[in-house]
Amino acid sequence: EAAVTQSPRNKVAVTGGKVTLSCNQTNNHNNMYWYRQDTGHGLRLIHYSYGAGSTEKGDIPDGYKASRPSQENFSLILELATPSQTSVYFCASGEDREGEQYFGPGTRLTVL
Amino acid sequence: GQQVQQSPASLVLQEGENAELQCNFSTSLNSMQWFYQRPGGSLVSLFYNPSGTKHSGRLTSTTVIKERRSSLHISSSQTTDSGTYLCASNTGNYKYVFGAGTRLKVIA
Numbered sequence: 146e147a148a149v150t151q152s153p154r155n156k157v158a159v160t161g162g163k164v165t166l167s168c169n170q171t172n173n174h175n176n177m178y179w180y181r182q183d184t185g186h187g188l189r190l191i192h193y194s195y196g197a198g199s200t201e202k203g204d205i206p207d208g209y210k211a212s213r214p215s216q217e218n219f220s221l222i223l224e225l226a227t228p229s230q231t232s233v234y235f236c237a238s239g240e241d242r243e244g245e246q247y248f249g250p251g252t253r254l255t256v257l
Numbered sequence: 258g259q260q261v262q263q264s265p266a267s268l269v270l271q272e273g274e275n276a277e278l279q280c281n282f283s284t285s286l287n288s289m290q291w292f293y294q295r296p297g298g299s300l301v302s303l304f305y306n307p308s309g310t311k312h313s314g315r316l317t318s319t320t321v322i323k324e325r326r327s328s329l330h331i332s333s334s335q336t337t338d339s340g341t342y343l344c345a346s347n348t349g350n351y352k353y354v355f356g357a358g359t360r361l362k363v364i365a
Contacts, residue, residue, distance in 0.1 A: 187343065244305075
């Protein structure tokens with residue numbers, strides 16, 4: 146069965162530290178996405194990619210970098226984590242530019 | 258850019274009652290998707306519904322592209338339907354925009 150997995154599932158980081166969130170998909174989808182979900186804001190798009198080697202800015206990219214080294218893997222990188230980045234982060238994959246999206250289980254990040 | 262309005266924001270039902278959840282889009286869209294989410298849980302895709310009507314068990318989704326709206330109908334609600342329902346739209350540029358969600362509670 147096609148799947149999107151995320152690691153770690155929970156992470157506590159210190160302010161100013163570097164955090165890397167990883168996402169792996171076995172759907173063989175070209176597109177991958179990183180969202181964050183906060184109370185009162187719903188899901189907001191941080192970065193996305195439409196293939197290995199590509200990364201694009203979403204609606205709230207400041208403070209985040211992304212990396213897509215292969216079709217299967219998409220990482221979100223917080224070089225200097227801040228408490229405002231405490232959130233739940235979701236990764237998703239999709240087949241084409243307007244196709245159905247499939248979500249991972251989420252990563253709960255707390256920055257102290 | 259695209260904005261997505263969901264209504265109602267919250268809803269409480271007695272078990273067995275029906276519910277109609279609405280999603281309205283500020284601009285034209287190419288596709289949309291309905292999701293279900295338990296507190297602290299992941300997003301489960303209910304419908305990928307670019308247009309027309311789709312059924313799945315007690316759920317029905319209807320999207321009217323030219324009116325820029327979509328609805329999710331839940332019939333004969335059950336306590337296990339409790340959670341948050343999210344809709345998201347795509348204007349054909351890879352990006353989905355999400356609504357804030359409808360929080361549903363079904364009481365026995």
